[in-house]
Amino acid sequence: MHDDDHQSHPDPSRRGLLKCMGWAGTGALWTMSGGVGAAISLDQALAAPARAQSFSFLQLSDSHVGFNKPANPDAAATYREAVGKIAALPVKPDFIIHTGDITQLSKDQEFDDAEQIIKAAGLPVFHVPGEHDMLDEGQGKAYLARFGKGTKGAGWYSFDHKGVHFVALINVANLKPGGMGSLGGEQLEWLERDLKGRPSSQPIVVFAHMPLWTVYADWGWGTDDAPQAMAYLKRFGSVTVLNGHIHQITQKVEGNIAFHTARSTAFPQPVGGQGPSPGPLKVPAEQLHSMLGITTASITRGHGPIALTDRTLAT
């Protein structure tokens, strides 16, 4: 077990057990997993070739390159440290996903610096934008010019890796007054088509910037039309939803869908409703690194829940 400071499953003992058994390759394991065993077994029998292989990938989020205010006078430096942590991981990840707010103000220089920093990891990177990456005159055109190749609409896309299907969603474009994050009809239709025909035994990872469940509505921490997306996803035996935006770890499990938000590499934010606003949480300099971090996702052979491990920059 290489989890250090945080267990990402609501029931660590159970998860730990499942994970250990998973590594041991126990065939009976997944019949106990999350109460979906019977369906999974049937699917496995019907769609045996689609089994996922073991691998891990890394999540970075909310690097806010360009941010230089109290809480963190140099967000580029802490992003560089976070990227540096990747080299020290016990298992080398296959790739990195970045769940948005790459930059603070969508400036060319900020995007340039961010690209330069993450390049040091020497791994492929998959991006989605945060609302801070949509602040150019073209409202996201600068982001798309860099990272949008081969994507659709505001930048959504999907890909497969070693049997796992990854879906990158954009919920920071065309936001409505009084609302939260938004996927929009066109993207939802695309998602429905993208998932159609896939065996429900295939593990799915969905990533987007804003939480795809309502963490705290008063601060806009959610996505208005996420329930529609979840309706398309709920038939799958293992769905992992990875988000950022709120600069802290939160998690929830609903059926076979596990939701998780990652720490920022730039600055912490308060717990929803605790404090006057969702602005940066100003902590003493010596505390900052313990509130920033990266997330590793490990996929074990089979169809069990993906294990998420959060590490702070202080470790």
Next chain:
Amino acid sequence: MNKTLLAGGLALALALGVADLRDLAAYAAQAPAPAAAAGPTVKIDNFVFGPEALTVSVGTTVTWINQDDIPHTVVANDKSFKSKVLDSDERFSFTFTRPGEYGYFCSLHPHMTGKVIVKAG
């Protein structure tokens, strides 16, 4: 003994340092706008437009000032006016030439909403 005292002093200084930072932030939030604007101002503070509803007469120029550490925008629901992104302490002004009720929001944080009510004459 000296060491203990020193450590205690350090802890105190650290605690004070934190308090100072918070006080400073609170002070900054309460400080009046540095330059006098021609018309009424709406302050963006702690992710809130204040006042949330503002009533003016036709021809009034309203100025929004972002007093947060996080960028915001001011965008009319009907798109009749739209600021560029406002970083900390940046401003946006708009002159209302027609009566009516103008709802607006921050396009980055759409839960932030406000309105300007423009009265004729």
